[in-house]
Amino acid sequence: MAMTEHGLAMHGIGVRFGGLTALDGVSLQVPPDQVVGVIGPNGAGKTTLFNVVCGLVEPAAGALTLDGRPLRPRPHRLTRLGIARTLQGVGLFAGLTVLENVMVGATNSARAGFAPALLGLPRSDRDERRLRAHALTILDGLGVADQAGAAPGTLPFAVRKRVALARALASRPRLLLLDEPAGGLGAEDIEALGELIRDLPHRVEHPCAVLLVEHHMDLVMAVCDQIVVLDFGRVIAAGPPEVIRDDPRVTEAYLGATVEQSGAGTPTPDGAEAGRGATA
Amino acid sequence: MNAPTRVTAPASAAVGSAGRGNRLRRSTLLRHLAVALVAALLLVAASYGLEPFRNFQLATVAAYLCATAGLTVLTGLNGQLSLGHGALMATGAYTVALTQGRFLDSGVTSGWLLVVSLLASVLVTVAVGAVIGLAAARLRGPYLAGLTLAVAVVVPAVAITFDGVFGGEQGLSVPVEPPPLALGPYFPYERWQAWLAGAAMLLTMLLLANLVRSRFGRALRAVRDDEVAARLAGIHVGRTQVLAFVVSAGCAGLGGGLLAVLAQSVSPGAFSLTLSLFLLMAIVIGGLGSLAGAVWGAVLLVALPDLTHSVTELFTLSPSVAQRWEGNLPLAIFGVTLIVVMIAAPGGIHGLLTRAGRLLARRRRP
Amino acid sequence: DDGGSGGGGAPVPGVTDTEIVVGTHMPLTGPAAAGYSSIAPATKAYFDYVNANGGVHGRKITYKIMDDGYNPANTQQVVRQLVLQDKVFAILNGLGTPTHTGVLDFLKSNRVPDLFVASGSRSWDQPEKYPFTFGYNTDYTVEGKILATYIKANHAGQKVCFLGQDDDFGRDSLVGVEKILGAGTVAAKQTYVTSNTNVAPQIGAFKAAGCQVVVLATVPGFTALSIGTAARLAFKPQWVVSNVGADYNTLAKSLGEAAPLLEGVVGTNYMPMNNDTANPWIQLFTKVNQAHNGGAPFDGNTVYGMSVGYLFVQALLAAGKDLTRDSLVAAVEKGGFQGPGLAPLRFSRTDHSGYGGARMSRVTAGVQGYFGPAYETDEVDGPVREYAVAPATPPVNGIPTVS
Amino acid sequence: MDRFVFLTFDGLARGAVYAAFALALVLIWRAARIVNFAQGAMAVATAYVAHSVSTATGSYWLGFVAALAAGLLLGAVVDVAVMRFVGHSSPLNAVIVALGLVLVIQAVLGIVYGNEFLPAPAPFDRTAFTAGGLVLLSPYDLFVFGAVGAVVLGLAWMFGRTAIGLRMRAAAFAPEVSRLLGVNVGGMLTLGWALAAGVGALAGMLVIPTELGLHPHAMDLVFVSAFTAAVVGGLDSPPGAVIGGLVVGLLLSYVSGYVGSDVTPLAVLALLLVVLLTRPGGLFAGVAARHV
Amino acid sequence: MTATDALLRVRGLVAGYGAAPVLRSVDLTIAPGTIAAVLGANGAGKTTLLRTLTGLVRPTAGQIVLDGDDLRGVPVEQLVRRGMAHVPEGRGVVAELTVDENLRLGGLWRRDRADARRALDEVYDLFEPLARRRRHAGHQLSGGERQMLALGRALVGRPRLLLLDEPSLGLAPRVTAQIMALLRQLRDRDGLTVLLVEQNVRGALSVADQGVVMSLGRIAIATSAAGLRDDADLRHAYLGF
């Protein structure tokens, strides 16, 4: 492996669950200044790929490198390596407030140890204040600071997703893994999300590469520098969005030939109208 | 809902210019110390106002509170169920008994030795807790319950098998020095017990309150809510769970040690499975997941049996029924109380009170 | 104020001109309550009988019974409540070795008379260390010696085995047995714990060892269990059972249809048999049981409880009209009590140990009855002697008089 | 060798009884995701019913049937009158309510029947067959094996093959979704409680004759052993409960026989540690859940 | 529209979770054999509307009439028997049951066992990834596979009225398209009526007959889907594009 490689790289990753091959010789790279998209049919292995990077799934074959150095990830050490991830569900801590959720995400920057915390020493207080301020800044940046005290369970879905994003960002990652961040969001929210993602690798403070799994094609096409297409655990195509969009294999396996997702312009298949009568 | 936005001020802003009140608000330690001080004053005042038996009960509440607060950290905040806390209390109690006995045998006497013994009880229990915690960190739900249940049941077996050390079924007596002479020759022993236990309890609560408000407290709750998300956020789940067990065990050990000091004796029967189950009931009925709930729980542990007994004394039973009703009736009342409270107030007493408080506040506002 | 620690010229806790308040701790609930829960009501019934007849020196006795569920932690609480809150004059007949051990120091430091502890442990007999504590039951070593004397006389040359509870009870009893039979003569020794109700391994071992006589230092449940288990294994030794677990009624009730297995079981006791209707004490207690105990089932525990009551009234009378804690203790130490017991009560300044002997009983045709003389001995190396003093007869009105 | 054979058969006989009770725990766990700490007390209550009926009619089997019926009824009543109202804010709430039930049931039994041991006869001879000097099993033990076997098969059939079983499992795991799919979740829960208490009653009828006798606390210790058995086997698995029961029974027997009765709790703890540290979900645990 | 041609009629529905209601007064009429797309911003109350319709949330006021019958007091579990099926938000796959058991669960209530069996096979044909995973536990499935399972399970019951809460969530575009086509097909073939809650506005409107836009707990617009699609102002005001 070349020492010049920057960012995250996967080499020939294979994962099996019993008799089922979830990933099969997957290689891909996430350079530090790019947004890389992973798309593919349901069950293609996208989430599994994330799990491999996070150390939640042990690959049967292949290797990972981060900045050219071999990476044997363990979930709780991830944020210290500069990697953060959101979950395909929302995965917020239901018993913690929004602010606390985000503060948990920033735990890796806390310095005071157990004893100062137990004794309530100023060191620990300073930590707390710092984490709190940092978390609020991030929530503010995502426009949800006013919900800092709320319990996640009572919030609208879109807000919850933003909080989850905030929690991931709170660890100041160099690489962010986003698993279907747009799922369940409305058009406006998706647009805002797209801007945010596109901006991440180019921020002045804490620039951050992105590995994105998403089924919302508009978003993927709009934000990704590179796209990798998985099918049955294999990479069937890779390249910039323009290339992927027109790749027939991708259309066949994933996008579907007939109905375009962006169906605004497509004619309605049958002239349906509201209030049509019914068969019983 | 919108309260915490108040704290937006960047950390660097107001350090030098902070006034006294501000310092108090900003320092967890000072704030909690202030509360502890007030509580201590109240305790001392109460100990003068109360009769000896009530003082003893107060002391018992304090001892139980150490254990229930510890269990709250483990079960309420970290989500690990323990049916074996009675065994951890026993560990602390026997440690105190053995060290105090050793001190007596070797002829050293000083009131301060008790502090050493209690410290020893915490240390030994922490060690035991760490071992159990290491195993427990791998287990969930009923499996953890099963393991800790076995731990609870093991106490008498250990005491009987190694009866040379632990005195078998009969247990050991705990020699304790009388109150210091400086307090006067007629200082009631029970008041002294209340002070002792109260002081230890306040220290425990102070430390736990600090801990709960720190990032460790947050990590405990995060692990309880979603282990995977917690790991991805950089929390070592296993270590956090062991930590919770260790902290909790230390508190239980201290509580057990205090009970031993109060009773001046230890025996396996006093730390049965029933005790473990009662501790659990206490924290759930008190209000799971908050230290305030632990306080209510500890109070209930002492007060409820007493209350149910008093309730039964309201009835005068004829001798023919007395044989069967006596003893059983308080138990039945106790059981019904548990069920009713749990159904009517699933958040426990603490939950009930906070809800009532919020209602009151809302009513007052318009 | 003095916080309840009586003494000096101050009023005596629990004693007024019209009342004496006494307390006890008993297992009324929980696994250990079986059998024992009827003791305290019987004692109370006897006190009610005395109260109905004018009380002691004009004072009525109020008996506060507290349930400790045989849990030492509860005992701590309830005894403190009795002493500190209810200000009882004395604790009477607190039941159980582990439970009562825990309150000895507390009772001592509060100078509370601690009379007639319901257990055969030798811990109660430490006049130097616990000057206010007195035992009641024949202690387990004394009893063991008497059991072994019977075996020596009637089963000489047979293989003797021993099953004991894994605590003071079992151990003290074994000590007594071996004192008479000689160390190393017991062929197989087994123990059980109350938390494990399978004694088949132990009984199986006896059978394998070819035991012919088995001594049981067991509580009633485990006596029944052992005998039942042996029957299942077709093992039929001579059973020789400690008084703690030898009450026929209790055993027969728990064995149900298998009660005939009890035929021939040998045990001891130091109270009149509850079925001995000819005995004047039994007649008296039956009367009291009808009038003041709601006609509860009349068994060995009833007799035991009423006997305790009788002894306590005797002690109160002996302590005189100016009742204080010290005068009561002094009265008990003076000794010389005669009551329903078949063995001597050993109370003196140097001996606080209660009954010092027992008589052998046997189940014949479903009836438990005494045979042979009563014996007395000590818990050390003294000989086992016949105790020839004829049992006292109860006073006509059933209430002791000042002796 | 004789001793080993004896201890083995004795352990198996005890183990079968633990298995029966462990099955009741497994059943209620599968039906309601609750470890029913009141199972022992409920079983004792039904055994008292059997006692009353048998005493009144003179027939053991009438009492036996009455106990099973009372078990079904008691289980249903406990669900409908109590458990139904327990909030789900924490799974502990149900545990605490169950513990409250234990107190109430034991107190009521103490009041009605007294705290004495009552005889608990066995329907078959408990004298063991012997062969060549080896003590084997008694007719009663065979009866226990038969009953436990029948229950396991019945449960396996019900859960694995019937619609009711599928409904019960779905209702336990996902009550809301199950209602949307037409499952009468309340009914399933009640049924689960009734069946579990019925099996518990059966277990009680099998266990108590081997214990000290009928007493409000007669099942306390059995509960601990049976819960251990269920945990060792895996709480979701009826066959696991049986294996767990037999393992615990054998362990207790060997340890009592070769080491000493007082160390049996230590042995149980060791067993749990060994099993759970290697298989945290018990011997018969299903596939580990995927979390992400 | 007269009362009789409406399959579902909602009047003045008010419901919520605590103090403040989420649905403030919802009126809605759905004709049989039509697909109604329910749209609206996050938090508008779409999920709450579906949950209230199936009785998972108790309304504090208002009326729900299905086929002329007032649904008040009808237990949730009875609704499938009246032909109503609800695929909830978050899918509600029973994680501990296998794929096959989950699907069977959808048809358990049916008398017609043979047809339930047929419906099950149709689902396997339709969602081929499920067919490959019959014996797998629900929790082993990928996000999209779970979505398929939830939808398939509802179809096994052969409902007349299908309430779908964001079915396209987590599905590959191809599958989304497949599902939309399927809905159309079922409407045309079996006269299925669908209440389709979607964030994927364009996808939803492409198959819907009627477009319903919710805002702040009320129905802001109820018009023909085509109308909504073509009226740029309306779309802009309520749907943000």
Ligand SMILES: Nc1ncnc2c1ncn2[C@@H]1O[C@H](COP(=O)(O)OP(=O)(O)OP(=O)(O)O)[C@@H](O)[C@H]1O
């Ligand atoms: N723990 C597991 N056990 C068994 N099979 C698994 C496990 N985890 C994943 N799989 C299988 O591996 C395949 C890949 O799953 P994965 O979750 O990675 O898919 P995905 O690409 O993220 O799909 P989606 O877009 O639907 O979320 C799926 O078929 C899934 O069923």
Ligand SMILES: Nc1ncnc2c1ncn2[C@@H]1O[C@H](COP(=O)(O)OP(=O)(O)OP(=O)(O)O)[C@@H](O)[C@H]1O
């Ligand atoms: N269980 C609940 N407890 C309290 N409030 C809730 C609960 N569920 C939803 N809400 C609140 O009700 C409002 C409406 O939520 P609902 O889920 O119905 O919206 P929605 O239109 O489905 O949104 P989305 O598109 O995000 O799914 C939101 O403000 C939400 O915060």
Ligand SMILES: CC(C)C[C@H](N)C(=O)O
């Ligand atoms: C209650 C007593 C008569 C016997 C009991 N075993 C004890 O502790 O000594």
Ligand SMILES: [Mg+2]
């Ligand atoms: Mg996925």
Ligand SMILES: [Mg+2]
């Ligand atoms: Mg929704």
